[in-house]
Amino acid sequence: MNKQPQGNIFHTPEMFRVFDQTKGHKSTLWAVVDNDNCPLALLLPVHVTLMNGLLRQLTTRAIAYGSILSVPGTAGQTALALLLQTYKREAKGTALFTELRNLSDLGQPQTLLNDNGFAYEGHLNYLINLNRPAEELLQSIGQRTRKKIRKGLRDGFVQMSEATTLAELEHWYEILQKTYSNAQVPLADRSLFMAAFNELYPKGMAKFLLAQVNGVTAACSIELPYKNVIYGWYGGSDRAYSDYLPNEMLIWHILEWGANNGYGIYDFGGAGKPDEEYGVRDFKAKFGGDLVNFGRNVYVHNPSLLKLSKRGYEVYRRFFIR
Incomplete structure (x- = not known):
């Protein structure tokens, strides 16, 4: 982590444990490693749930607070492509959407994210x-x-x-x-x-x-x-x-x-x-x-449920937050 310029506090084991100990949160880790088990690409989405039970599926989103991380060069790009494709396939149904919060200019990986359906949205800082x-x-x-x-x-x-x-x-x-x-x-x-x-x-x-x-x-x-x-x-x-x-x-x-x-x-x-x-x-x-406008990248796993969830969220804010 210390060797990667874009590695940030949200990529650390300490922060992983923080989220995993938080009510309504679940830390997950997705990685592609080389033959020596050294990470080439990393994704740490945290599942954030507002309500459990029957409403869990409508109120769970996945947020990678530190975005993605990959080693420079072709090896990193290849690993990141594999990671994104695997994640989309295996994580389907676990959250309404996955949001990557970019804390720096991603550079070349941004094109790879867009090609894999992680749409870029402007977000200032x-x-x-x-x-x-x-x-x-x-x-x-x-x-x-x-x-x-x-x-x-x-x-x-x-x-x-x-x-x-x-x-x-x-x-x-x-x-x-x-x-x-x-x-x-x-x-x-x-x-x-x-x-x-x-x-x-x-x-x-x-x-x-x-x-x-x-x-x-x-x-x-x-x-x-x-x-x-x-x-x-x-x-x-x-x-x-x-x-x-x-x-x-x-x-x-x-x-x-x-x-x-x-x-x-x-x-x-x-x-x-x-x-x-x-x-x-x-x-x-x-x-x-x-x-700066490093933005965010969002992949929607279930568009229909997301639309329904947005309507319910406004009701939740109006009647349950005091």
Whole structure:
């Protein structure tokens, strides 16, 4: 993994175990290996299920959070073609669709994905260059946001800390849960974050950040440092404290930490589809990163069931998410 430039945290054994310990999730691993059992191509789709029982088939999707991975050259391309063809045949009926979330420019494999029915869909993201002094990094942030951050640093109302115990993690999750409930968006079960705390945190692969105002938690996030990149994964905030800009202060905290600790890139974790308005994208744009469109690739295993599922999901959001 460390030898592959496009290998990311979602390809690691630690993350595989995190998802496999999460309620409603099931990690799977598909690989093509050479005669020495060295991987040539890798796919790690996680089955995510919203409801069990009779509705399981209608609410299960497969997500490869780190997309595909293959060795360079002809051997990698041949192995990837075999992997995709085998996966489509053997995984039929296990999920409505499989989504590959590309965290970098796939290059040549993108053509192979399209040829195998994994349709490309635009999906934006912001990447921030951390390979510079913290002051230069701050200067690259939008003027209004930069001024607010400087004021916040002077005033000192927002204090940063990390959740380092299970009790603090429980409190961290409450803030995140409240944010997702207000947005009427499903949030992964707390077992995901418990698993991340147990598997990633001890190895320095996760930071559970808290931004507090007068001792009260106003914002939270989980950041995933791995190799040269810090991946922004989940975040939330309490609207009652928005005047103190806890989100902005929290983002600046992790950017400054990354720049001071030898990281090269902050990955903002997605900025929505290019043709759709997305308030979160507007927030992330303020930090002056590079807008990229590595996109996603989607293979639909059952178009009819997927259509029915989309209708049911809107009902689920309306009546069951509070």
